[in-house]
Amino acid sequence: MSDLGSETITRRKSVGVMVGDVQVGGDAPIVVQSMTNTDTADIDKTVGQVAELWRAGSEIVRITVDRDEAAAAVPHIRDRLMAMNINVPLVGDFHYIGHKLLADHPACAEALAKYRINPGNVGFKAKRDTQFSQMIEIANQNDKPVRIGVNWGSLDQELLTKLMDENAERETPWSAARVQREAIIQSALMSAARAEELGMGRNKILLSTKVSNVQHLIDVYTDLAQRCDYGLHLGLTEAGMGAKGIVASSAALGILLQRGIGDTIRISLTPEPGGDRTLEVQVAQQLLQTMGFRQFLPVVTACPGCGRTTSTVFQELAKDIQDHLNDSMPKWREQYPGVEGLNVAVMGCIVNGPGESKHADIGISLPGTGETPAAPVFIDGQKAKTLRGPNIANEFKVMVADYIEKRFGG
Secondary structure (H helix, E strand, O other): OOEEEEEEEEEOOOOEEOOOOEEEOOOOOOOEEEOOOOOOOHHHHHHHHHHHHHHHHOOOEEEEEEOHHHHHHHHHHHHHHOOOOOOOOOOEEEOOHHHHHHOOOOOHHOOOOEEEEOOOOOOOOOHHHHHHHHHHHHHHHHHHOOOEEEHHHHHOHHHHHHHHHHOOOOOOOOHHHHHHHHHHHHHHHHHHHHHHOOOOOOHHHHEEEEOOHHHHHHHHHHHHHHOOOOOOEEEOOEEEEEEHHHHHHHHHHHHHHHHHOOOOEOOOOOOOOOOOOOOHHHHHHHHHHHHHOOOOOEEEEEOOOOOOOOOHHHOOOOOOHHHHHHHHHHHHHOOOOOOOHHEEEEEEOOOOHHHHHHHEEEEEEOOOOOOOOOEEEEOOOEEEEEEEOOOHHHHHHHHHHHHHHHHOOO
16 A cells, blocks of 8 residues: 555555565566666676666667567676676567577576566467467476567457457447457466466466557556456557657556556656666656655755746756765665655745755755845755855755765665
């Protein structure tokens, strides 16, 4: 149960699954994961990007395993990461020939913490069950969990056609969207049932049913959540680039999380050319933190600015403080337990400044247009000092550092 002020969210009960050392589902916190976009066969680049995603806070990282060279690289990637003290679970993303790659590369099968299987392209017609079964059997042999990930872009067309035909016989036919949603859910549930028939425990199975339409995603996961207790991986597939991708993913996943649905999330952003892959991790963390499910980073509250705040000092200071906190967190998590719960306010004028600063652990209210050139600083709700002069920003940063040391350093 997540405490959100006077309201509470009761999370859907699911079977917990261990992915390496990370628990997904059960009573575990919602897990943040991500995926590389490097050629997995390029060991140096893949190790580098996995390390970046891990440092940004990704608790599980998925890598593409699409050919022999990629499969052969996986154990070397795992070993290189372990040598760097990065024990992040690696998930192998398999399509079309996953059964062959896992069989031909047993070291890859052993090195991965989980296998992602897409029932829509694991095999076709008579080969589908055989090849799916081979992957499940290898997972069982290696004691690995699987994510059965259905994607509407690669949905089993035979199943969809069958359900369309059945729908045509209904007295009141469903909409095409509802039939497609049913096909996605049935594909996931039937594949999970088959995995159990092959001896896989429920504590080794996660499901995902990804689409790229926000409303359809909400509908399909809401329906799926009522029909099983498997752990659920949430994500809006092909969410897009920049603000569009962030808003679409946050809108869809936010509603599902509010309903208590979801055990792990990935924000599938298309990075700008040369952009930072870790943005998807940052967005996932911010979504969970904003909704009150987890605390990853100290919160910096800052006003948006208006005609009363013509100076950019508060904007620059807010960014400076936020960047400083983010950059320092990997070290501070070890040095200052609990520091991720810190709340800092950087406000730009007298209207809301003092009030917001009092509500923060430490806050500053900078002078706005026409105000006395003084900046009161509040610590734990009490006015502690008034800063003046050209070095307000640096003096406040020193006060933040002192506060962290005094509160979390013990």
